[in-house]
Amino acid sequence: MTELSADPPVPPGSTRVRPEAIRAVPLRHPWRWVSAVVVLIVLGAVVDTFATSSLHWSVVGQYLFDARILQAAVVTLYLTAIAMVVGVGLGILLAVMRLSPNRVMAWVSWLYIWFFRGTPVLVQLFFWWNINTILPYLSIGIPFTHVMVQASTNTLITPLLAAILGLGLNEAAYMAEIVRAGIISVDQGQTEAAHALGMRRSLVMRRIVLPQAMRVIVPPTGNETISMLKTTSLAYIVTLHELFTVQQDISNFNYKIIELVIVASIWYLAMSSVLTVFQYYIERHFARGSVRGLPPTPMQRLRRMLFQFHAAPPFGSAAEPDGEPWLPPAMPHSGM
């Protein structure tokens, strides 16, 4: 790359003398002030209403770190994790099936998605929890022989398993559509180039298409995970001791219903906030290669803000501002 000289020759008809900076009277926005005041008054009224209610914040504080609540929060977290693992794994499988040239595969996948997206998740949880009423025994055996393993459905379907089945299988239907959208978003030329190199279908999917599809798949998957965190509360119907069930169990004794709902809400909020932070960094990781420079992390942004405050580039300078992650492409060095 040739050095840019500090003073490039001035073409005729242009001037390098910088005119005086513009100092105009700024436009006033009175309605912004009015609307802000109105909103703050409404907010104040709401806060005041709750502050003067007979809500006992001390009860909230008392139960916030109660051992039962903490344990329930852990159950909520790992139910979220397991249900999402089931959902993502099965979702990828369903998406690949849906895009398969095999018609039967595509059709079965379509049927699954149609069914599990078309019925409420609460109904599905209820179904798995009560499946023992129609299938008292589950057995796996080798057809046409008497070799068989049998188990009572009642002992097999624990609250946890019912919750995992209900939430995970339902989630798979949504994840399948998300993964499918991701796969379709990858440019056809990528598959073609990979095939031209002699790569087989499965390898192309694993090494070329899915990693690129991740950029499209990850953001909605993060939303699904946060949504799942809250949907786990429906597992109260299968009597699983997760956050919502446990806070209800406690308030059934002491009648501090709203206080315990607030305790649960604080934990739900805290956990979803942590997941949001994770989501940001995972998205950043999968943006590699899709943008010239990665978006800055909040820390980097803060640092740059402080730095640029007193390092505005001088007028007419061709230099990029400091701290910019963008790298200008180098010029090819072999001339014609």
Added chain:
Amino acid sequence: MATPMVRAEAVHKNFGRNEVLRGIDIEVAPREVMCIIGPSGSGKSTFLRCINHLEKIDAGRLWVDGELVGYQERGGRLHELPDREVCRKRSEIGMVFQSFNLFPHMTALENVIEAPVRVKRESAAVATERGRALLDRVGLGDRLDAHPRQLSGGQQQRVAIARALAMQPKLMLFDEPTSALDPELVGDVLNVMRDLAHEGMTMIVVTHEMGFAREVGDSLVFMDSGMIVEAGNPRDVIGNPQQERTKEFLSKVL
């Protein structure tokens, strides 16, 4: 006479009712550089894609290095080749695309070593060593760790050439390799291709670069609406075209 590297006999291809190739006959000898020119939609790219079976042909026969492309003849009937065989044959043919199609989530070096490691099962060390050498050869020895988006179009296309060469192909197909490039970046890519031709690589190049075709090509084919209108020595075809259609086309591009 040696087996031709590519031989086409009455190759036909249609997309639905649209006939894209209407009887292509060519022969490309080993070490030959054949350039294919013609207006867009004339079927040049489709024909190139038939050679490594990215497209199936509908009639005629197509051989690469003496073997039928995509099929096997047994008991007087054609049998489709299994996926594994199609892939093995493709791995021996390099292809360079107009839009580069580098893998954006991998660095330049990773792009180059992906197929040798995953398809040919070479050790990462061996593949990396050759990958570095190849990138060095196309003038990008200092951009090994750059992602495609950090490279100019000309640099990307040279990485794409290195990626194809990493499989040590016996034939290279170029599908308008410079058409998506800024004019000042075309030269670097053509230089790499010229060197490759001088080293004896068999190449089929679909291009609009008449200078390259005249200077580097051993033979030139002018295609229009799915047929070969005129073929021969590049200097003759470009300098003294016999067919009216060829004259008309050349008068517009030269």
